[in-house]
Amino acid sequence: DQQVKQNSPSLSVQEGRISILNCDYTNSMFDYFLWYKKYPAEGPTFLISISSIKDKNEDGRFTVFLNKSAKHLSLHIVPSQPGDSAVYFCAAKGGYSGGGADGLTFGKGTHLIIQP
Amino acid sequence: DVKVTQSSRYLVKRTGEKVFLECVQDMDHENMFWYRQDPGLGLRLIYFSYDVKMKEKGDIPEGYSVSREKKERFSLILESASTNQTSMYLCASSQTGTYNEQFFGPGTRLTVL
Numbered sequence: 298d299q300q301v302k303q304n305s306p307s308l309s310v311q312e313g314r315i316s317i318l319n320c321d322y323t324n325s326m327f328d329y330f331l332w333y334k335k336y337p338a339e340g341p342t343f344l345i346s347i348s349s350i351k352d353k354n355e356d357g358r359f360t361v362f363l364n365k366s367a368k369h370l371s372l373h374i375v376p377s378q379p380g381d382s383a384v385y386f387c388a389a390k391g392g393y394s395g396g397g398a399d400g401l402t403f404g405k406g407t408h409l410i411i412q413p
Numbered sequence: 414d415v416k417v418t419q420s421s422r423y424l425v426k427r428t429g430e431k432v433f434l435e436c437v438q439d440m441d442h443e444n445m446f447w448y449r450q451d452p453g454l455g456l457r458l459i460y461f462s463y464d465v466k467m468k469e470k471g472d473i474p475e476g477y478s479v480s481r482e483k484k485e486r487f488s489l490i491l492e493s494a495s496t497n498q499t500s501m502y503l504c505a506s507s508q509t510g511t512y513n514e515q516f517f518g519p520g521t522r523l524t525v526l
Contacts, residue, residue, distance in 0.1 A: 328511060329511050329512055331514055333517075338422075338520065338522065339519055339520065340417070340503050340517035341456070341517045343514040398509075399509055399510070400461065401515055405454060
């Protein structure tokens with residue numbers, strides 16, 4: 298049973314436009330959500346996070362929105378730049394579904410491609 | 414800056430060999446994790462540890478074991494490598510607490526022939 302879902306395996310966006318990556322979850326015990334960015338042949342790097350008591354968190358070009366009632370979060374990147382081309386993983390914490398209390402449950406990732 | 418290092422970036426082994434993957438973190442983190450990443454499957458947790466000498470199974474522990482003799486070091490062992498263990502292996506560490514992210518190493522691309 299997949300508790301964190303990223304339904305778009307890939308997304309293509311023109312440079313300068315907004316990229317919106319979506320993530321849905323099923324476990325209402327999740328209380329902290331994170332986005333990671335991964336380039337090929339490198340480890341994931343932490344991008345931005347949001348606590349379940351907030352509905353928005355912003356860091357420069359990156360904004361994460363959380364809709365708890367819909368169990369949905371999204372990552373907005375604006376404006377999109379060529380260096381943003383990578384795989385983005387959504388992750389959730391607090392569900393005790395694996396990795397103990399500090400474990401993360403990951404989605405399968407969305408490959409973002411920024412076109413010039 | 415947190416640093417998580419892994420002993421090899423690329424490794425090629427033969428079926429049946431015993432394989433050791435080493436991970437070291439320098440931030441005194443309590444928790445350490447081993448994942449494998451495969452296309453279309455995301456990151457899957459193999460084993461984790463929340464303290465020295467403690468280990469817990471993750472979602473896909475079969476064919477793997479781990480060792481944590483020191484706080485900073487977490488080793489993944491493939492007792493008898495098989496071709497279906499060809500994958501990218503990622504180590505991560507984190508502090509205990511809700512609002513702490515995991516920090517990942519650069520990964521080891523393991524190929525089993």
